[in-house]
Amino acid sequence: MTTDTGRLSTPVMLDVNNISVAYGAITAVKGLTLNVREGEIVTLIGSNGAGKSTTLRTISGLLKPKSGEISFKGEIISGTPGHEIVAKGICQSPEGRRIFSRMTVEENLEMGAFLRNDHAEIKADMDRVLELFPRLQERIHQKAGTMSGGEQQMLAVGRALMGQPKLLILDEPSMGLAPVLVDLIFETIEKIRSQGTTILLVEQNALAALRIADYAYVLESGNLKLEGPAKELANDQAIVNAYLGG
Amino acid sequence: MTSTAIGVRKRIQINTILVRLSIFLIGLGVFSWLGVNLVRGPADFVTVAIQGLNNGALYALIALGYTLVYGIIELINFAHGDLFMLGAVFSASLLSERLHAVTSTPANWGLLIMTLILAMAFCAALNVSIERVAYRRLREAPKLAPLITAVGMSFILQFVGLHWVGSAPKNFNTVIPTTSMNVAGVTIRYSTLMIFALTIPLLLLMVFVVNKTRQGKAMRAVAQDKDAARLMGVNVNKTISFTFALGGAMAGAAGLMYEQTVGTVSYNLGFQLGLIAFTSAVMGGIGNLYGAVLGGLLIGLIQGLNDGLPIGLGQRWSQSVVFGILILLMVYRPAGLLGKATTEKV
Numbered sequence: 031m032t033t034d035t036g037r038l039s040t041p042v043m044l045d046v047n048n049i050s051v052a053y054g055a056i057t058a059v060k061g062l063t064l065n066v067r068e069g070e071i072v073t074l075i076g077s078n079g080a081g082k083s084t085t086l087r088t089i090s091g092l093l094k095p096k097s098g099e100i101s102f103k104g105e106i107i108s109g110t111p112g113h114e115i116v117a118k119g120i121c122q123s124p125e126g127r128r129i130f131s132r133m134t135v136e137e138n139l140e141m142g143a144f145l146r147n148d149h150a151e152i153k154a155d156m157d158r159v160l161e162l163f164p165r166l167q168e169r170i171h172q173k174a175g176t177m178s179g180g181e182q183q184m185l186a187v188g189r190a191l192m193g194q195p196k197l198l199i200l201d202e203p204s205m206g207l208a209p210v211l212v213d214l215i216f217e218t219i220e221k222i223r224s225q226g227t228t229i230l231l232v233e234q235n236a237l238a239a240l241r242i243a244d245y246a247y248v249l250e251s252g253n254l255k256l257e258g259p260a261k262e263l264a265n266d267q268a269i270v271n272a273y274l275g276g
Numbered sequence: 277m278t279s280t281a282i283g284v285r286k287r288i289q290i291n292t293i294l295v296r297l298s299i300f301l302i303g304l305g306v307f308s309w310l311g312v313n314l315v316r317g318p319a320d321f322v323t324v325a326i327q328g329l330n331n332g333a334l335y336a337l338i339a340l341g342y343t344l345v346y347g348i349i350e351l352i353n354f355a356h357g358d359l360f361m362l363g364a365v366f367s368a369s370l371l372s373e374r375l376h377a378v379t380s381t382p383a384n385w386g387l388l389i390m391t392l393i394l395a396m397a398f399c400a401a402l403n404v405s406i407e408r409v410a411y412r413r414l415r416e417a418p419k420l421a422p423l424i425t426a427v428g429m430s431f432i433l434q435f436v437g438l439h440w441v442g443s444a445p446k447n448f449n450t451v452i453p454t455t456s457m458n459v460a461g462v463t464i465r466y467s468t469l470m471i472f473a474l475t476i477p478l479l480l481l482m483v484f485v486v487n488k489t490r491q492g493k494a495m496r497a498v499a500q501d502k503d504a505a506r507l508m509g510v511n512v513n514k515t516i517s518f519t520f521a522l523g524g525a526m527a528g529a530a531g532l533m534y535e536q537t538v539g540t541v542s543y544n545l546g547f548q549l550g551l552i553a554f555t556s557a558v559m560g561g562i563g564n565l566y567g568a569v570l571g572g573l574l575i576g577l578i579q580g581l582n583d584g585l586p587i588g589l590g591q592r593w594s595q596s597v598v599f600g601i602l603i604l605l606m607v608y609r610p611a612g613l614l615g616k617a618t619t620e621k622v
Contacts, residue, residue: 092503116509128504130497141497144490145509193509 036245036259040068043228044089044120044197049098049108051081051088058084060252061098066197071219071229073239073260076249076273082232083125085249086201089230090122091115102197117145119196123203125232127186131175135166138174138185142192152192159188162218180211187215191222198222199230204238216242236273240264248273299608313585319461321585328580329573330468330537333475336572337530338553340482340565341403341523347563348499348519349415354426355406357550358433359524363399363531364541365440367391368448371532378449388451388536392474396528403524404517412513430546437543445542452536467537478529479569485522486565495519499563555602561615570613 044066051059059081066072074082087093089100091112100108107115121142130138139159143152160167163184169177174185187203200219204212212235220242223229233239240246243260248269255273256263263269314321338360345353371377371391377384410429414422456465486492494515497505502512534549535541556575560567575598582598583591605613 090507092506111511112503112506113509113511116507122507124504124507128501128507130500130504132500133496137493141493141505141508144494144497189508 036261038067038070038244040070042066043068043103044230045101046085046089047099047101049085049088049095049100051084051093052096053084057096058252059088059095062249062252062254063098064247064254064257066228066230068228069223069226070245071223071231071243073231073233073236073243073246074249075233075236075239075246076255078234079251080249081252082249083201084252086122086124086199086230086232089115090120090199116193119194120199121190121193121195121197122199123186123190123201125201125205127179127182129174129182129185129189131173133174134171135169135174135177135185136171138189139166139192142189144193146194151194155192155194159191162191162221163188180207183207183211183215187218191227195227197228197230199232201232202234203231204233204235212238237264237270295608302604309587310581313581313587316586321581322462323464324580324584325577326462326464326468326580327584328577330465330471330576331579332573332576333471334530334534334572335549335553335556335576336569337475337478337526337533338549339556339560339568339572340479340526342554342557343560343562343565343568344519344523346557347565348495348516349411349422350419351411351422351426352554353411353523354423354550355429355433356403356523356527357546357548357553358430358437359399359403359406359546360527360531360534360549360553361437361541361543361546362402362433362440363395363528364535364545365437365531365543366398366528367395367532367535368446368541369440370394371451371535372448377451380451380453384451388532392529392532395532396525399528399531400521400524403520403527407517407520412516430550434543434546437546441541441543443543445540447540448535450536450539454539465537471533471537474529474533478526482522482526483565491515491518552598555598559602559605559612561612564612564614567612567614574613 042065046062046064048061048063049059050057050061062081062085064072064074074085076082084093088095088108091107091110091114095108098108099106102115102118102120105118107118110118130141133141139156140152143155146152160170165181166184166188169181174182177185183203183205187200190198190200203215203219207215216238219229219231231239231243240260240263245257246260246263247257248255248263250273256269338356341356341359342353345351345356371387375387375391377387406429410425411422414425452467452470454465454467456463458464486495494505494510495518497508497510498512498515505515506512534545552575553572556571557568558571559575560569560571578601579594579598582588583594589597
């Protein structure tokens with residue numbers, strides 16, 4: 031199925047075309063172009079301040095691009111308000127987790143399914159998430175803010191899954207986690223993909239991300255520095271040394 | 277080094293003891309004052325307490341508007357008291373002037389209920405428009421900008437009220453009878469029963485909406501993290517509008533009840549009642565719904581007891597007592613009675 035470019039031959043799902051994003055006078059992303067095909071894991075890597083989270087926030091509609099456009103399944107979504115983008119099938123587990131700390135784990139997961147009305151299926155999805163993260167099952171009635179960082183991270187990913195995403199965006203899912211939990215998170219990401227969800231992943235832990243991804247984009251100070259099949263980037267010692275902090 | 281450390285520890289201990297002692301003495305003073313009054317005239321005591329709770333219920337309804345808005349956008353909506361005033365003025369001019377419902381007949385009770393619904397709708401719509409016009413664009417601005425806008429909005433509403441009813445307080449005959457009944461020496465005004473009969477279901481409805489409905493869930497999510505709520509598909513603007521509508525409706529209901537129980541409206545009545553209601557919200561722990569209700573009832577009760585009990589400071593000290601208690605409470609419990617000093621993991 032994989033072509034020699036490392037990409038799947040499936041249709042393009044997310045197409046980010048030459049976007050620039052600015053916070054006031056400071057341009058955080060400059061003319062970025064990237065795409066994600068159905069069924070892929072695509073990773074966006076780069077150092078702090080490279081513009082990774084800005085890109086993800088723009089895709090989810092929390093920021094508006096100054097120029098360029100984003101389309102999802104052929105429909106232009108840049109300019110659509112964030113809450114409507116969720117309805118189209120893009121769910122994000124944001125940087126810093128951003129769980130609702132005064133709600134219980136269960137309520138957080140229910141918030142993930144806010145736009146859905148299919149109660150039976152929501153229940154089934156909740157079971158699936160709890161199966162993916164058994165720790166959450168143990169904490170189901172606990173206030174989310176009282177959990178450990180790793181548990182909160184699982185909750186953030188689980189909450190995004192509750193929206194039945196076609197495209198799941200994960201922003202730094204392994205940040206601040208113990209190594210054993212990092213492995214668990216990456217295993218889970220692969221499992222989620224094998225269940226049919228396309229994934230766009232941003233990671234500081236670039237080598238781990240490259241190991242599970244099909245294709246990678248490397249950002250540096252808001253510009254696209256290079257792109258290529260994940261395996262190739264991971265094996266190129268020069269690239270690893272220069273950009274991936276290997 | 278060691279001796280200073282011990283010195284510091286001792287001083288801290290002495291401080292804690294002093295704090296506990298002063299709380300104890302204040303408590304002892306208040307209880308003996310209440311006790312003496314209770315023994316001297318139990319029926320009077322209960323009469324006065326019920327009257328206090330009657331005012332407290334109104335404070336609670338208004339306090340909810342402050343606390344809801346603060347909870348969701350961390351804005352102290354200074355215009356809220358004046359919104360309540362417009363609710364009272366609206367009710368007076370509709371019910372008493374237009375509909376001539378000035379006696380207690382069954383038909384007039386129907387008109388009263390209709391006016392209640394209209395006053396709630398009127399204040400809800402007004403509050404939503406205020407947010408849309410004045411506060412929404414300032415949501416990301418430094419906190420002082422929306423705050424001063426709220427103060428400005430308060431004056432605008434006050435002057436709308438001034439043009440509506442004129443500069444002098446205006447009296448109206450009411451549908452709710454001004455008479456009272458006597459149960460074992462305790463005097464209860466019919467209007468008080470009326471207030472409880474309307475306020476309790478409204479409060480229950482409010483709690484239900486916030487805790488059990490989809491819209492309430494969206495409110496709680498937006499209150500905690502707007503961007504995260506957006507990522508769940510919550511329409512943040514709509515949710516904030518809904519919150520203002522809910523707070524406005526409560527102010528409208530309070531406006532009608534005030535007009536019907538007191539029988540007087542004036543353009544500046546929102547200032548004082550608004551301030552007391554805001555105090556209630558702070559006393560209960562701003563952002564906490566139950567806190568607003570508790571704070572409102574408590575302040576009403578304190579005022580009632582202070583003003584009405586034979587041995588007491590009397591009405592002229594009313595505000596001083598309320599705010600004195602507020603200051604004491606803030607010193608010992610800065611987050612308010614039910615407010616939690618939240619410690620959240622980052």
